[in-house]
Amino acid sequence: MLKFTAAKIIMLGLLLLPYQASNATENYNLPLLNDGTSSIVSLDAEYRLGRNWARILRGQAPMLDDPITYQYLEDLLWRLLPNSQVQDRRLELFVLANPSFNAFAVPGGVIGVHGGLIQAAESEGELASVIAHELAHLSQRHYAQRLEEERRNRPLMLAGVLAGILVAAADTQGGMAVLSSTMGATTQNQLAFSRRNEQEADRVGMQTLVNTGIDPHTMPQMFTRLQRTYQFYGQRPPEFLLTHPVTESRIADSLNRASQMPRPQHSTTGIEFSLIKARMDVQFADSADAALRVFRNALEANATAYNRYGLMLAAIANNDFPLAERTRTEMPASLRQHPYVELSRAEALLKSERPADAEAATRNLLSLYPGSRPVRSLHARALRSNGKLNEALREYKSLTRTYPTDALLWFQLAETEGLAGNTLGVHEARIEYFMLTAQLDRALKQIEYARKAKGLPPAASSRLDQREQEAIALRQEMKAQF
Template structure:
């Protein structure tokens, strides 16, 4: 994985060094006339960010957990209306990385590492980091950074995006690329970044207050991270490298928080505790250790976190009898929670109890017909139980509602194959490859699809259109990167 990412980063850098370095035409993007930057327009930022996101999908490991993803997306959209972000076409990425990190890329791309949830001690702390990243987007710090560096470092765009990409897959690699790219301008970048960080703190705390979160959660989380610096040795978390935390910044943010309106503790049920338990199991060294951890946690505090965590850890450890026992002994209110019921159904599927999993997921879908994780789990249960036609119907419905979810297209391709629909396999794979910046692979799938028998004029026209789109996208990405 890392070798492929490193190659992409080197390729981006080489492309930029061969481009004209005229300040008035950086990266062949239109000039901005909105007063906030003289380099990149909002629409150009959007196109650039979304095409970079294709590379991210194809190179960094995504966490295939619809439950956690839905929780984070709900939290993001709870904060967004209270932020200053103008273009609200956001796309969230949940990365299978235990390191503490989050990032925002122009074009509304928000990335969250699974380790961020592990590091947070409350939903407010998690919300504070997301609000901080939204502030970076709303204040257009990315465009400012390019403008600040354009005269001396035309390579900065490739370096910034490449370092984020590598850090998403490997923290140490991200540090190396960041260091080699910034080079001589490191001191100026640090000073510029600190100004941005203070502004993002201020704007982010305003977002928190407006969304009814305590603004003190932001300086509290950063202060705790700084105190824990020693535990990271020579490798602090990537977030602290790209978001420098200093005593003066913490003092400034605490002072600002004290001047904001008092907000009572924000309550959203037990969702944060349940999601944190999911991440504890996800990133545990082994399922057996996770079981022991949650057994101990349950003895100390019988709560939603420990019970749900023990159920999930037991499933991961293939102790389905224990998982069922823990589930049955839960309080009724906890047992009826959507996340808990979905987790239990996951256990049924892992234990090959497909019919019960299908029955339970169908009942849950009747209660939550618009729930993305419920629909996704229902589609999996249908496929695992051999009901391919119905599974295809649900997957196709999901892909229409969430067309940028590459994992959905991957699952759709697999299901089309099980159903014996060769053309459907190729078309789903075409979409998957285009979403993951594997454009040559997409074009190959189009070639394979054209060899199929009994293609209708509509099929041929559709494939011709996809080829045009793939070639146009490849040309656009060459110009951008």
């Protein structure tokens, strides 16, 4: 049985301490010109390894079920990507429901952002600087560079590196334990190697910022902010500071480099970052009551878009829907009509058990933003809540065709198929969900259940046969990789 438990992952990480310290979420040098690492690990092999690891990540780490925040980060990623040195642009973004400030890049184009990183940043540029840094690790193929040094230990070594990232993503405390032990066991030579590659990622990432029209000074600003935060953690710093060591010399180097680069003439940043930051501050607040108190006091002191939207979200979290609506109506028209605010109003309508109104609101938004992922997702939810199951099924099926690796969409589709009484549809959606979350034995079990359905159409039987073959082949592949 293929099963990846936290205990096994931690043990694997601890077995690989000397290497993991300098690799735990990225690392390693040299431009991609005349890339010699392809003889060790091809780009295609990296891609398959990364995407299979992503299946484990989906099954082990809590994903942030917030299409609005996901869409914002994906838009930011795709603003940066064309201006980066990344050649293989088959990227997949993961947003984790984790309040620690961390980000990581994994071979094969997997980019992970913890929700807490948005909280740590004070501007979109600071957030973008971290993402640009991680893109640089991918473009320079730092994982593959390390494999060049230690060919004989390659399979176990890389599995250990990925295990360390997974533990940090799924279990903040466990991740700290593994990574802290790793740092203690690292040799000075390996630390120096890590620093060289961190500097390389800083340099390449900063150029990506400039090419995108983002102030390069936001990178040293973010470093300084993270370093100041370090003192509050004592002997247990967050994963990002363990795996991306921020030193005075590194800050000075980035400041010097930024001073030699042009600053953008005009800022392209809107209010979206402030609104998303408010979403994360409510999401990770100690309690809904605490968030409400903070934003109520903040709005009385300063009527910013961040404070207005934050109070609206905090009121929704507290089920105080009259306050949420009053806060929305008192917003300036430009903010009140922002799609994030309109989507949050639809979320409030759903939560207050007004599905017909929620459906009408999302249908209106759909006419304005027909291709919007968060609008389509919320519209599907509204249709289901309003009892329009066939329409909801059409929307969820369309979404899964457009975003086939979104496990949460397959989960929602399975739930909707169940409400509609479509047993075969439930099994097929669950098969996809289990395949995407590395629960391959459970996927095979669902295939077995589906075959027992009476009057199974030949086309469905053929689909099940194909998925069974794919699940068995994937299980063998992942056993060999991990």
